[in-house]
Amino acid sequence: MLDTVLFYSFAVLVLGGGILTITRRNAVHSAISLIVSLLGVAGLYLLQQAEFLFAVQIVLYVGGIMVLFLFVIMLVNLDDAAHARQFNRQWVVALAAVAAVGAELGYFFHRGAGAFHIAEAAAVLPPGTGNTEALADSLFSEYLLPFEIASLVLLVAVVGSVIMAKKRI
Amino acid sequence: MHPVTTVHYLALSAALLLIGTIGVLTRRNIVIILMSIELILNAVNINLIAFSHAWHNVGGQVFAIFVITDAVAEAAVGLGILIALFRNKETVQADEIDLLKW
Numbered sequence: 001m002l003d004t005v006l007f008y009s010f011a012v013l014v015l016g017g018g019i020l021t022i023t024r025r026n027a028v029h030s031a032i033s034l035i036v037s038l039l040g041v042a043g044l045y046l047l048q049q050a051e052f053l054f055a056v057q058i059v060l061y062v063g064g065i066m067v068l069f070l071f072v073i074m075l076v077n078l079d080d081a082a083h084a085r086q087f088n089r090q091w092v093v094a095l096a097a098v099a100a101v102g103a104e105l106g107y108f109f110h111r112g113a114g115a116f117h118i119a120e121a122a123a124v125l126p127p128g129t130g131n132t133e134a135l136a137d138s139l140f141s142e143y144l145l146p147f148e149i150a151s152l153v154l155l156v157a158v159v160g161s162v163i164m165a166k167k168r169i
Numbered sequence: 170m171h172p173v174t175t176v177h178y179l180a181l182s183a184a185l186l187l188i189g190t191i192g193v194l195t196r197r198n199i200v201i202i203l204m205s206i207e208l209i210l211n212a213v214n215i216n217l218i219a220f221s222h223a224w225h226n227v228g229g230q231v232f233a234i235f236v237i238t239d240a241v242a243e244a245a246v247g248l249g250i251l252i253a254l255f256r257n258k259e260t261v262q263a264d265e266i267d268l269l270k271w
Contacts, residue, residue, distance in 0.1 A: 003172070003173055004171070004172060004173050007173045007177065011181050014181065014185060014211075014215075015181070015184055015185065015188065018185055018188040018189065018208050019188060021188075021192065021201070021204055021205070021208065022188060022189075022191060022192030022195075022196060022201065022204075022205055022208075024201075027198060027200045027201060030200075030201050030204055031204065034204050034207065034208070037185075037208065037211070038207075038211065041211045041214065041215060044178070044181075044215055044218070045218055047173075048178075048218045048219060048221070048222040049222060050218050050221065050222070050230050050233075052230070053214075053218065053230055053233055053234070056234065056237060057237075060237060060241065061207075061237070061240075064241065065207065065240065065241060065244050068244060068245070068248060069200070069203070069204065069244070069248070072200065072248045072251060072252065073200060075252065076200070076251065076252065076255045076261060077255075078198070078200065078261060080260075081197075081198050081260075081261050081262060084197070084262065085197065086196065086197060086198070087195045087196065087197065088195060088196070088197050088263070088264050089264075090194070090195075091194075091195040094191065094194035094195045095191065095195070097194070098187050098190050098191050098194065101187065101190070102183075102187050105183045105187075109176060109179060109180055109183070113176050116174065116175045116176050116179075116223070131227075131230075134227045135227055135230055135231065135234075137227075138227045138228060138231050139231050139234070142228075142231075143228075143231050146235060150235055150238045150239075153238065153239065153242050154238060154241065154242055156242075157241070157242035157243075157245050157246050158245065160245075160246050160249065161245040161246050161248070161249030162249070163249075164246065164249030164250050164252070164253045165249045165252045165253060167256075
């Protein structure tokens with residue numbers, strides 16, 4: 001019962017924040033709405049017993065990426081953009097395409113809802129192992145190579161963004 | 170009230186994906202296009218976590234960490250490109266950047 005209420009309140013935060021993000025004229029308002037949406041997603045992680053990702057979502061997304069976004073919004077002059085036309089000329093085609101994909105997904109969920117009941121019947125986790133512990137176990141044994149590659153991706157991204165933002169190399 | 174199942178999470182993630190796609194396809198402001206990409210990546214993460222919870226397999230959460238890592242890399246590079254672009258073209262509108270068109 002409490003799970004259901006919490007799920008729907010977080011869903012309202014996520015979807016409401018998302019809709020406000022893509023409709024606001026002022027980019028700062030969009031960023032604030034996106035933060036609301038990301039916090040809703042963090043709440044959903046907590047409901048799904050992914051405590052480590054809940055912390056990562058708040059520290060990394062809200063504390064890291066969104067601060068980066070706000071920095072760039074302050075750095076770049078967006079006053080002209082706020083007064084200009086907000087949507088491009090192809091928006092009718094874009095909405096039609098998205099509506100088609102949405103109808104497809106809705107049909108899939110309507111027809112395929114029964115197939116997910118197998119997943120519901122799985123057994124509970126053995127007691128004594130925390131979420132963070134299990135995650136670290138898996139990350140540093142089974143997924144060690146992807147983990148190292150991810151660090152390489154971050155290094156390339158850091159070097160790339162420094163080169164992009166530099167005036168002359 | 171019905172209990173919340175995996176399908177509820179999938180439907181929520183699909184809705185968030187569609188909202189993000191609308192933002193990417195229709196907005197002109199590049200900053201907001203980048204924010205819409207963050208929405209799409211979060212929709213993917215909700216999906217991964219829902220299945221990770223349903224199957225009691227921690228692999229989905231590991232992949233969510235990788236998705237977050239890629240989101241960080243994408244935001245850093247994208248905002249770097251945006252700053253370079255603004256320095257050269259004085260605009261942040263996606264349809265005014267047509268250097269490669271003729």
